[in-house]
Amino acid sequence: MSSAHQPTALIADDEPLLRDSLARSLAQTWPELRIVAQARNGREAVELFEQHQPDIVFLDVHMPGLNGVEAARQIGRRAQVVFVTAYEQYAVQAFEQGALDYLVKPYEDARLEDTVTRLRERLAGRSPAVSASPMSSSQLEAAIEQLADALRRPSVASASGGGGYLQWLRASVGQTLKLIPVDQVDFLRSDEKYTLVVWAEGEALIRMSIRELMEQLDPKYFAQVHRSVVVNLRSVSHLTRGLNETADVHLRGRTEVLPVSRSYLHLFRQM
Template identity: 50%
Template sequence: MPTAIIADDERLMRDQIRLRLSQAWPELEILGEAKNGDEAIELVDQLQPDFTFLDIRMPGKTGLQAAQEIGGKSHIVFITAYDEYAIQAFEQGAVDYILKPAEAERLRLTVVRLKARLSSAPTDMSSMLTQLAKQMGIATKPVYLQWIQASIGQQLRLIPVQEILFFRSDEKYTSVQTAGYEALIRKPVRDLAEELDPDLFWQIHRATLVNVNAIDGITRDMRGRHQVLIKGHTEKLEVSRSFIHLFKQM
């Protein structure tokens, strides 16, 4: 059976779309509903629906931002009151768009288009959606790593990035230090620096990234080198000259 989720911050709109879809395509199974973009992304990852109905404007992550993160995991149908923007999205790869309020006749046309897409792979519209969001005055944010999969001995652990105090690389591995343990990954600091939120993690050395919230202060050693002090940890992290400007405001 074909499957879908519906994301709209208006409960009545979700109910209406669910009803109209059940009438136009009884075989379509609605797996879940979301009130915002963040919930929609989670549902897509968990349920892997064939189709995702996204309201363009929602609190938190908008439908456009959610579609960027969903990428090619699900066919996108936009729900919107902004006809001109939806048409642009449709032309660039979205399966279709539904104008509020959802009209039964228009939804039947949408169902025809959905059925035609079932046998094809979803389109990743990330770059187009960034430009469309700018036109609509909706800010889009880069998608940063939220979890790190690291090894502790023979065990793999999924670590939230907020819990990580710092990363430090040697020639082969990168150490992932939390308040309670150390883990190892193979990804170098230069790659992590591009994938982590720069407002949360500062690169202070070519081989070191530190969580801003874990910084207890900065000091100098006997040779005049700057070192970062870590909260609740005895480790001192050297700051290279090219990154000392980060601490001018402290």
């Protein structure tokens, strides 16, 4: 482990532009912090952690293969873990109590500064990192399990109405990282291992399947109308019925016509 005078960190995110963005923000907010490695997935995060033994690990919650929660289990109390998520909020008590820290993408400067302040305090109060952690192993495991449970139930909203559902989609368009507000998405279409996201400003491919996305989208607004198509109900203009209990969905301000298979036609019975 590094000394308290030069703390070290590992950043794990499957999106390189987001890794670089967080690294730049940390360089401005915490110049003394040294980023010793960047990982593309949870498994690589664990391997690089064992190699570099950083004081802090920033873990994207959703990564292919071994996700951030599973990686955190393997790292345990040997580092300060900060989860990074695209959700506006999680109904996870551990977060509210400060047992686990988190950042929401896109990062807000004030939130990052608060996180850095807490990390500084925790690092200053322990040496070495594993000897005086504020949480026992069982407490940390319980807190991580709470987060894992929330990830298994992403469609459960908080009483305020928005918690738990995906609020942003991140997509790489050339060398630019787009953060697309979910409520502006008109429809999603499966494209082999990717999903095409179509919104008012354009379209982009993301590395998530339709099935994965449906688990994270608010069912009040997003409906699967075909095995390869999900539509934002707020964007629907009208429906035209076809043969054999099928139909087509027409969208406001768009020329695309989306198919509705018979398995999903019941969603539009009242239209």
